Amino acid sequence: MLAVTAAAPAASYASAPAAGTAGTAAAATAQRDRRPATLLDAVPRRGVLRVCTTGDYRPFSYRDPATGNYRGVDIDMARDLAKSLDARPRYVRTTWAGLVGDLTSGRCDIGMGGVSITLARARSVYFSEPTRTDGKTPVVRCADQDKYRTLEQIDRPGIRVVVNPGGTNEQFARAHIKRATLTVHPDNTTIFDEIIAGRADVMMTDASETRYQAKIHPELCAVHPDQPFTFAEKGYALPRGDDQFKAYVDQWVHLATHDGTYRKYEDAWMK
The missing domain is CATH 3.40.190.10 (Periplasmic binding protein-like II)
Structure with a gap:
Protein backbone atom coordinates (compact mmCIF):
# COMPACT_ATOMS: atom_id res chain seq x y z
CA MET A 1 0.00 0.00 0.00
CA LEU A 2 2.82 2.34 0.82
CA ALA A 3 4.50 1.66 -2.52
CA VAL A 4 1.30 2.29 -4.40
CA THR A 5 0.61 5.43 -2.45
CA ALA A 6 4.11 6.75 -3.11
CA ALA A 7 4.00 5.93 -6.80
CA ALA A 8 0.77 7.78 -7.49
CA PRO A 9 2.17 11.26 -6.91
CA ALA A 10 5.22 10.39 -8.99
CA ALA A 11 3.03 9.43 -11.94
CA SER A 12 1.03 12.62 -11.53
CA TYR A 13 4.17 14.75 -11.37
CA ALA A 14 5.63 13.12 -14.44
CA SER A 15 2.59 14.02 -16.54
CA ALA A 16 2.27 17.60 -15.18
CA PRO A 17 4.62 19.37 -17.62
CA ALA A 18 2.65 18.25 -20.66
CA ALA A 19 -0.66 19.29 -19.13
CA GLY A 20 0.80 22.60 -18.01
CA THR A 21 2.23 23.33 -21.45
CA ALA A 22 -1.07 22.59 -23.12
CA GLY A 23 -2.91 24.72 -20.59
CA THR A 24 -0.54 27.64 -21.10
CA ALA A 25 -0.89 27.44 -24.87
CA ALA A 26 -4.67 27.27 -24.63
CA ALA A 27 -4.72 30.23 -22.27
CA ALA A 28 -2.51 32.24 -24.60
CA THR A 29 -4.76 31.45 -27.56
CA ALA A 30 -7.83 32.41 -25.58
CA GLN A 31 -6.16 35.65 -24.52
CA ARG A 32 -5.37 36.48 -28.15
CA ASP A 33 -8.96 35.75 -29.12
CA ARG A 34 -10.23 38.04 -26.37
CA ARG A 35 -7.83 40.86 -27.22
CA PRO A 36 -9.80 43.81 -28.65
CA ALA A 37 -9.27 44.71 -32.27
CA THR A 38 -7.20 47.84 -32.81
CA LEU A 39 -6.96 50.17 -35.76
CA LEU A 40 -3.21 49.97 -35.34
CA ASP A 41 -3.52 46.52 -36.92
CA ALA A 42 -6.64 47.06 -39.02
CA VAL A 43 -5.45 50.12 -40.96
CA PRO A 44 -2.22 48.56 -42.32
CA ARG A 45 -4.10 45.35 -43.06
CA ARG A 46 -6.75 47.08 -45.18
CA GLY A 47 -4.30 49.65 -46.58
CA VAL A 48 -6.71 52.54 -46.02
CA LEU A 49 -6.99 55.18 -43.28
CA ARG A 50 -10.54 56.53 -43.24
CA VAL A 51 -10.41 60.24 -42.34
CA CYS A 52 -13.55 62.14 -41.35
CA THR A 53 -13.15 65.78 -42.33
CA THR A 54 -15.55 68.65 -43.01
CA GLY A 55 -13.73 70.11 -45.99
CA ASP A 56 -14.96 73.60 -45.12
CA TYR A 57 -12.29 74.90 -42.78
CA ARG A 58 -9.27 76.46 -44.43
CA PRO A 59 -6.37 76.31 -43.82
CA PHE A 60 -6.88 72.88 -42.25
CA SER A 61 -9.32 71.09 -44.56
CA TYR A 62 -10.89 72.32 -47.78
CA ARG A 63 -12.79 70.32 -50.39
CA ASP A 64 -12.60 71.80 -53.86
CA PRO A 65 -16.18 71.64 -55.17
CA ALA A 66 -14.97 71.46 -58.77
CA THR A 67 -12.73 68.42 -58.31
CA GLY A 68 -13.79 66.90 -55.00
CA ASN A 69 -10.16 66.92 -53.91
CA TYR A 70 -9.16 67.84 -50.36
CA ARG A 71 -6.39 70.24 -49.41
CA GLY A 72 -5.05 71.79 -46.22
CA VAL A 73 -2.68 71.46 -43.29
CA ASP A 74 -4.47 68.46 -41.81
CA ILE A 75 -4.96 66.85 -45.22
CA ASP A 76 -1.17 66.90 -45.58
CA MET A 77 -0.92 65.48 -42.07
CA ALA A 78 -3.45 62.76 -42.91
CA ARG A 79 -1.29 61.63 -45.82
CA ASP A 80 1.73 61.58 -43.53
CA LEU A 81 -0.07 59.49 -40.90
CA ALA A 82 -1.45 57.08 -43.49
CA LYS A 83 2.00 56.62 -45.02
CA SER A 84 3.44 55.77 -41.61
CA LEU A 85 0.81 53.01 -41.36
CA ASP A 86 1.52 51.65 -44.87
CA ALA A 87 -1.86 52.93 -45.99
CA ARG A 88 -3.45 55.69 -48.03
CA PRO A 89 -6.01 58.21 -46.77
CA ARG A 90 -9.66 57.99 -47.78
CA TYR A 91 -11.58 61.14 -46.91
CA VAL A 92 -15.08 60.78 -45.49
CA ARG A 93 -17.04 64.00 -45.71
CA THR A 94 -18.69 64.99 -42.44
CA THR A 95 -20.16 68.06 -40.74
CA TRP A 96 -19.25 69.76 -37.49
CA ALA A 97 -22.49 68.61 -35.93
CA GLY A 98 -22.00 65.04 -37.19
CA LEU A 99 -18.27 64.56 -36.65
CA VAL A 100 -18.43 62.80 -33.29
CA GLY A 101 -21.32 60.58 -34.36
CA ASP A 102 -19.55 59.57 -37.56
CA LEU A 103 -16.47 58.60 -35.58
CA THR A 104 -18.30 56.66 -32.88
CA SER A 105 -20.43 54.83 -35.46
CA GLY A 106 -17.32 53.56 -37.23
CA ARG A 107 -17.67 55.54 -40.47
CA CYS A 108 -14.07 56.62 -40.09
CA ASP A 109 -10.90 55.91 -38.12
CA ILE A 110 -9.91 59.46 -37.22
CA GLY A 111 -11.35 62.99 -37.34
CA MET A 112 -9.03 65.64 -38.79
CA GLY A 113 -9.32 69.18 -40.07
CA GLY A 114 -8.92 71.87 -37.42
CA VAL A 115 -10.85 69.98 -34.75
CA SER A 116 -10.95 71.79 -31.41
CA ILE A 117 -10.44 69.68 -28.31
CA THR A 118 -13.43 70.15 -26.01
CA LEU A 119 -14.65 68.38 -22.90
CA ALA A 120 -18.03 67.81 -24.51
CA ARG A 121 -16.43 65.96 -27.41
CA ALA A 122 -14.03 64.16 -25.08
CA ARG A 123 -16.99 62.45 -23.41
CA SER A 124 -17.49 60.48 -26.62
CA VAL A 125 -14.11 60.31 -28.35
CA TYR A 126 -10.43 60.30 -27.54
CA PHE A 127 -8.18 63.14 -28.65
CA SER A 128 -4.58 62.98 -29.72
CA GLU A 129 -1.88 65.16 -28.29
CA PRO A 130 -2.54 68.77 -29.37
CA THR A 131 -1.10 70.01 -32.63
CA ARG A 132 -1.43 73.73 -31.84
CA THR A 133 -3.07 76.25 -29.53
CA ASP A 134 -5.87 78.51 -30.71
CA GLY A 135 -8.85 80.53 -29.51
CA VAL A 223 -8.58 91.29 -34.54
CA HIS A 224 -5.93 90.58 -31.84
CA PRO A 225 -5.30 86.96 -32.98
CA ASP A 226 -2.40 86.73 -30.53
CA GLN A 227 -4.78 87.45 -27.64
CA PRO A 228 -8.01 85.60 -28.43
CA PHE A 229 -11.06 85.61 -26.20
CA THR A 230 -10.58 81.92 -25.33
CA PHE A 231 -7.89 79.29 -25.00
CA ALA A 232 -8.24 76.14 -27.04
CA GLU A 233 -6.14 73.41 -28.59
CA LYS A 234 -6.52 71.49 -31.80
CA GLY A 235 -5.96 67.79 -32.20
CA TYR A 236 -7.28 64.68 -33.89
CA ALA A 237 -10.41 62.85 -32.75
CA LEU A 238 -10.04 59.10 -32.25
CA PRO A 239 -12.36 56.20 -31.35
CA ARG A 240 -12.78 55.94 -27.61
CA GLY A 241 -11.41 52.69 -26.21
CA ASP A 242 -8.71 52.00 -28.81
CA ASP A 243 -5.76 52.76 -26.55
CA GLN A 244 -3.19 51.18 -28.87
CA PHE A 245 -4.18 53.34 -31.82
CA LYS A 246 -4.29 56.45 -29.63
CA ALA A 247 -0.79 55.73 -28.30
CA TYR A 248 0.51 55.43 -31.86
CA VAL A 249 -1.17 58.63 -33.06
CA ASP A 250 0.05 60.48 -29.96
CA GLN A 251 3.62 59.44 -30.70
CA TRP A 252 3.26 60.40 -34.36
CA VAL A 253 1.88 63.85 -33.40
CA HIS A 254 4.65 64.31 -30.84
CA LEU A 255 7.30 63.62 -33.45
CA ALA A 256 5.59 65.72 -36.15
CA THR A 257 5.29 68.75 -33.87
CA HIS A 258 8.94 68.51 -32.81
CA ASP A 259 10.76 67.48 -36.00
CA GLY A 260 9.37 70.25 -38.20
CA THR A 261 6.80 68.16 -40.09
CA TYR A 262 3.73 69.97 -38.79
CA ARG A 263 5.38 73.38 -39.07
CA LYS A 264 6.33 72.66 -42.69
CA TYR A 265 2.74 71.88 -43.63
CA GLU A 266 1.32 74.80 -41.65
CA ASP A 267 3.78 77.30 -43.08
CA ALA A 268 2.88 76.23 -46.60
CA TRP A 269 -0.68 77.42 -45.95
CA MET A 270 -0.26 80.25 -43.48
CA LYS A 271 2.72 82.15 -44.86
Whole structure:
Protein backbone atom coordinates (compact mmCIF):
# COMPACT_ATOMS: atom_id res chain seq x y z
CA MET A 1 0.00 0.00 0.00
CA LEU A 2 2.82 2.34 0.82
CA ALA A 3 4.50 1.66 -2.52
CA VAL A 4 1.30 2.29 -4.40
CA THR A 5 0.61 5.43 -2.45
CA ALA A 6 4.11 6.75 -3.11
CA ALA A 7 4.00 5.93 -6.80
CA ALA A 8 0.77 7.78 -7.49
CA PRO A 9 2.17 11.26 -6.91
CA ALA A 10 5.22 10.39 -8.99
CA ALA A 11 3.03 9.43 -11.94
CA SER A 12 1.03 12.62 -11.53
CA TYR A 13 4.17 14.75 -11.37
CA ALA A 14 5.63 13.12 -14.44
CA SER A 15 2.59 14.02 -16.54
CA ALA A 16 2.27 17.60 -15.18
CA PRO A 17 4.62 19.37 -17.62
CA ALA A 18 2.65 18.25 -20.66
CA ALA A 19 -0.66 19.29 -19.13
CA GLY A 20 0.80 22.60 -18.01
CA THR A 21 2.23 23.33 -21.45
CA ALA A 22 -1.07 22.59 -23.12
CA GLY A 23 -2.91 24.72 -20.59
CA THR A 24 -0.54 27.64 -21.10
CA ALA A 25 -0.89 27.44 -24.87
CA ALA A 26 -4.67 27.27 -24.63
CA ALA A 27 -4.72 30.23 -22.27
CA ALA A 28 -2.51 32.24 -24.60
CA THR A 29 -4.76 31.45 -27.56
CA ALA A 30 -7.83 32.41 -25.58
CA GLN A 31 -6.16 35.65 -24.52
CA ARG A 32 -5.37 36.48 -28.15
CA ASP A 33 -8.96 35.75 -29.12
CA ARG A 34 -10.23 38.04 -26.37
CA ARG A 35 -7.83 40.86 -27.22
CA PRO A 36 -9.80 43.81 -28.65
CA ALA A 37 -9.27 44.71 -32.27
CA THR A 38 -7.20 47.84 -32.81
CA LEU A 39 -6.96 50.17 -35.76
CA LEU A 40 -3.21 49.97 -35.34
CA ASP A 41 -3.52 46.52 -36.92
CA ALA A 42 -6.64 47.06 -39.02
CA VAL A 43 -5.45 50.12 -40.96
CA PRO A 44 -2.22 48.56 -42.32
CA ARG A 45 -4.10 45.35 -43.06
CA ARG A 46 -6.75 47.08 -45.18
CA GLY A 47 -4.30 49.65 -46.58
CA VAL A 48 -6.71 52.54 -46.02
CA LEU A 49 -6.99 55.18 -43.28
CA ARG A 50 -10.54 56.53 -43.24
CA VAL A 51 -10.41 60.24 -42.34
CA CYS A 52 -13.55 62.14 -41.35
CA THR A 53 -13.15 65.78 -42.33
CA THR A 54 -15.55 68.65 -43.01
CA GLY A 55 -13.73 70.11 -45.99
CA ASP A 56 -14.96 73.60 -45.12
CA TYR A 57 -12.29 74.90 -42.78
CA ARG A 58 -9.27 76.46 -44.43
CA PRO A 59 -6.37 76.31 -43.82
CA PHE A 60 -6.88 72.88 -42.25
CA SER A 61 -9.32 71.09 -44.56
CA TYR A 62 -10.89 72.32 -47.78
CA ARG A 63 -12.79 70.32 -50.39
CA ASP A 64 -12.60 71.80 -53.86
CA PRO A 65 -16.18 71.64 -55.17
CA ALA A 66 -14.97 71.46 -58.77
CA THR A 67 -12.73 68.42 -58.31
CA GLY A 68 -13.79 66.90 -55.00
CA ASN A 69 -10.16 66.92 -53.91
CA TYR A 70 -9.16 67.84 -50.36
CA ARG A 71 -6.39 70.24 -49.41
CA GLY A 72 -5.05 71.79 -46.22
CA VAL A 73 -2.68 71.46 -43.29
CA ASP A 74 -4.47 68.46 -41.81
CA ILE A 75 -4.96 66.85 -45.22
CA ASP A 76 -1.17 66.90 -45.58
CA MET A 77 -0.92 65.48 -42.07
CA ALA A 78 -3.45 62.76 -42.91
CA ARG A 79 -1.29 61.63 -45.82
CA ASP A 80 1.73 61.58 -43.53
CA LEU A 81 -0.07 59.49 -40.90
CA ALA A 82 -1.45 57.08 -43.49
CA LYS A 83 2.00 56.62 -45.02
CA SER A 84 3.44 55.77 -41.61
CA LEU A 85 0.81 53.01 -41.36
CA ASP A 86 1.52 51.65 -44.87
CA ALA A 87 -1.86 52.93 -45.99
CA ARG A 88 -3.45 55.69 -48.03
CA PRO A 89 -6.01 58.21 -46.77
CA ARG A 90 -9.66 57.99 -47.78
CA TYR A 91 -11.58 61.14 -46.91
CA VAL A 92 -15.08 60.78 -45.49
CA ARG A 93 -17.04 64.00 -45.71
CA THR A 94 -18.69 64.99 -42.44
CA THR A 95 -20.16 68.06 -40.74
CA TRP A 96 -19.25 69.76 -37.49
CA ALA A 97 -22.49 68.61 -35.93
CA GLY A 98 -22.00 65.04 -37.19
CA LEU A 99 -18.27 64.56 -36.65
CA VAL A 100 -18.43 62.80 -33.29
CA GLY A 101 -21.32 60.58 -34.36
CA ASP A 102 -19.55 59.57 -37.56
CA LEU A 103 -16.47 58.60 -35.58
CA THR A 104 -18.30 56.66 -32.88
CA SER A 105 -20.43 54.83 -35.46
CA GLY A 106 -17.32 53.56 -37.23
CA ARG A 107 -17.67 55.54 -40.47
CA CYS A 108 -14.07 56.62 -40.09
CA ASP A 109 -10.90 55.91 -38.12
CA ILE A 110 -9.91 59.46 -37.22
CA GLY A 111 -11.35 62.99 -37.34
CA MET A 112 -9.03 65.64 -38.79
CA GLY A 113 -9.32 69.18 -40.07
CA GLY A 114 -8.92 71.87 -37.42
CA VAL A 115 -10.85 69.98 -34.75
CA SER A 116 -10.95 71.79 -31.41
CA ILE A 117 -10.44 69.68 -28.31
CA THR A 118 -13.43 70.15 -26.01
CA LEU A 119 -14.65 68.38 -22.90
CA ALA A 120 -18.03 67.81 -24.51
CA ARG A 121 -16.43 65.96 -27.41
CA ALA A 122 -14.03 64.16 -25.08
CA ARG A 123 -16.99 62.45 -23.41
CA SER A 124 -17.49 60.48 -26.62
CA VAL A 125 -14.11 60.31 -28.35
CA TYR A 126 -10.43 60.30 -27.54
CA PHE A 127 -8.18 63.14 -28.65
CA SER A 128 -4.58 62.98 -29.72
CA GLU A 129 -1.88 65.16 -28.29
CA PRO A 130 -2.54 68.77 -29.37
CA THR A 131 -1.10 70.01 -32.63
CA ARG A 132 -1.43 73.73 -31.84
CA THR A 133 -3.07 76.25 -29.53
CA ASP A 134 -5.87 78.51 -30.71
CA GLY A 135 -8.85 80.53 -29.51
CA LYS A 136 -11.87 82.52 -30.65
CA THR A 137 -11.26 86.00 -31.97
CA PRO A 138 -13.06 88.37 -34.36
CA VAL A 139 -12.51 88.79 -38.07
CA VAL A 140 -13.98 91.99 -39.56
CA ARG A 141 -13.60 94.42 -42.43
CA CYS A 142 -10.28 96.17 -41.94
CA ALA A 143 -11.97 99.56 -41.81
CA ASP A 144 -13.90 98.38 -38.74
CA GLN A 145 -11.22 96.57 -36.78
CA ASP A 146 -11.10 99.16 -33.99
CA LYS A 147 -14.89 98.92 -33.50
CA TYR A 148 -15.00 95.25 -32.54
CA ARG A 149 -12.14 94.51 -30.19
CA THR A 150 -14.18 93.35 -27.20
CA LEU A 151 -17.26 91.25 -26.67
CA GLU A 152 -18.98 94.32 -25.25
CA GLN A 153 -18.35 96.21 -28.49
CA ILE A 154 -19.60 93.28 -30.56
CA ASP A 155 -22.70 92.35 -28.55
CA ARG A 156 -24.70 95.52 -29.17
CA PRO A 157 -28.03 96.10 -30.88
CA GLY A 158 -27.58 96.68 -34.59
CA ILE A 159 -24.36 94.68 -34.88
CA ARG A 160 -24.66 91.73 -37.28
CA VAL A 161 -22.73 88.64 -36.20
CA VAL A 162 -22.50 85.67 -38.55
CA VAL A 163 -21.52 82.12 -37.58
CA ASN A 164 -21.27 78.67 -39.15
CA PRO A 165 -23.43 75.91 -37.66
CA GLY A 166 -22.75 72.92 -35.48
CA GLY A 167 -19.33 73.48 -33.96
CA THR A 168 -17.47 75.46 -31.34
CA ASN A 169 -17.95 78.74 -33.23
CA GLU A 170 -21.72 78.49 -32.87
CA GLN A 171 -21.43 77.39 -29.25
CA PHE A 172 -19.26 80.41 -28.45
CA ALA A 173 -21.50 82.85 -30.32
CA ARG A 174 -24.69 81.61 -28.67
CA ALA A 175 -23.07 81.83 -25.25
CA HIS A 176 -21.92 85.43 -25.71
CA ILE A 177 -24.19 87.13 -28.23
CA LYS A 178 -27.42 88.25 -26.55
CA ARG A 179 -28.18 91.69 -28.00
CA ALA A 180 -26.52 91.73 -31.41
CA THR A 181 -28.21 89.99 -34.34
CA LEU A 182 -26.82 86.47 -34.77
CA THR A 183 -27.22 84.79 -38.16
CA VAL A 184 -26.25 81.19 -38.87
CA HIS A 185 -24.74 80.91 -42.35
CA PRO A 186 -24.85 77.31 -43.61
CA ASP A 187 -21.69 77.33 -45.74
CA ASN A 188 -18.41 77.92 -43.96
CA THR A 189 -16.58 78.25 -47.27
CA THR A 190 -18.56 81.38 -48.24
CA ILE A 191 -19.29 82.86 -44.83
CA PHE A 192 -16.52 85.44 -45.04
CA ASP A 193 -18.03 86.82 -48.23
CA GLU A 194 -20.93 87.98 -46.06
CA ILE A 195 -18.61 90.31 -44.18
CA ILE A 196 -16.82 91.52 -47.31
CA ALA A 197 -20.16 92.28 -48.98
CA GLY A 198 -21.38 94.21 -45.94
CA ARG A 199 -24.20 91.81 -45.09
CA ALA A 200 -22.54 90.99 -41.76
CA ASP A 201 -20.12 92.85 -39.51
CA VAL A 202 -18.29 90.25 -37.44
CA MET A 203 -17.47 86.58 -37.29
CA MET A 204 -15.75 85.03 -34.29
CA THR A 205 -13.72 81.96 -35.10
CA ASP A 206 -10.35 80.43 -34.34
CA ALA A 207 -7.42 82.82 -34.58
CA SER A 208 -5.71 80.52 -37.08
CA GLU A 209 -8.67 80.82 -39.44
CA THR A 210 -8.88 84.61 -39.04
CA ARG A 211 -5.21 84.89 -39.98
CA TYR A 212 -5.69 82.72 -43.04
CA GLN A 213 -8.79 84.59 -44.21
CA ALA A 214 -6.99 87.92 -43.75
CA LYS A 215 -4.18 86.52 -45.87
CA ILE A 216 -6.41 85.58 -48.80
CA HIS A 217 -8.89 88.46 -48.42
CA PRO A 218 -7.12 91.84 -48.06
CA GLU A 219 -10.46 93.44 -47.13
CA LEU A 220 -10.53 91.41 -43.88
CA CYS A 221 -8.47 91.80 -40.73
CA ALA A 222 -7.96 89.45 -37.81
CA VAL A 223 -8.58 91.29 -34.54
CA HIS A 224 -5.93 90.58 -31.84
CA PRO A 225 -5.30 86.96 -32.98
CA ASP A 226 -2.40 86.73 -30.53
CA GLN A 227 -4.78 87.45 -27.64
CA PRO A 228 -8.01 85.60 -28.43
CA PHE A 229 -11.06 85.61 -26.20
CA THR A 230 -10.58 81.92 -25.33
CA PHE A 231 -7.89 79.29 -25.00
CA ALA A 232 -8.24 76.14 -27.04
CA GLU A 233 -6.14 73.41 -28.59
CA LYS A 234 -6.52 71.49 -31.80
CA GLY A 235 -5.96 67.79 -32.20
CA TYR A 236 -7.28 64.68 -33.89
CA ALA A 237 -10.41 62.85 -32.75
CA LEU A 238 -10.04 59.10 -32.25
CA PRO A 239 -12.36 56.20 -31.35
CA ARG A 240 -12.78 55.94 -27.61
CA GLY A 241 -11.41 52.69 -26.21
CA ASP A 242 -8.71 52.00 -28.81
CA ASP A 243 -5.76 52.76 -26.55
CA GLN A 244 -3.19 51.18 -28.87
CA PHE A 245 -4.18 53.34 -31.82
CA LYS A 246 -4.29 56.45 -29.63
CA ALA A 247 -0.79 55.73 -28.30
CA TYR A 248 0.51 55.43 -31.86
CA VAL A 249 -1.17 58.63 -33.06
CA ASP A 250 0.05 60.48 -29.96
CA GLN A 251 3.62 59.44 -30.70
CA TRP A 252 3.26 60.40 -34.36
CA VAL A 253 1.88 63.85 -33.40
CA HIS A 254 4.65 64.31 -30.84
CA LEU A 255 7.30 63.62 -33.45
CA ALA A 256 5.59 65.72 -36.15
CA THR A 257 5.29 68.75 -33.87
CA HIS A 258 8.94 68.51 -32.81
CA ASP A 259 10.76 67.48 -36.00
CA GLY A 260 9.37 70.25 -38.20
CA THR A 261 6.80 68.16 -40.09
CA TYR A 262 3.73 69.97 -38.79
CA ARG A 263 5.38 73.38 -39.07
CA LYS A 264 6.33 72.66 -42.69
CA TYR A 265 2.74 71.88 -43.63
CA GLU A 266 1.32 74.80 -41.65
CA ASP A 267 3.78 77.30 -43.08
CA ALA A 268 2.88 76.23 -46.60
CA TRP A 269 -0.68 77.42 -45.95
CA MET A 270 -0.26 80.25 -43.48
CA LYS A 271 2.72 82.15 -44.86
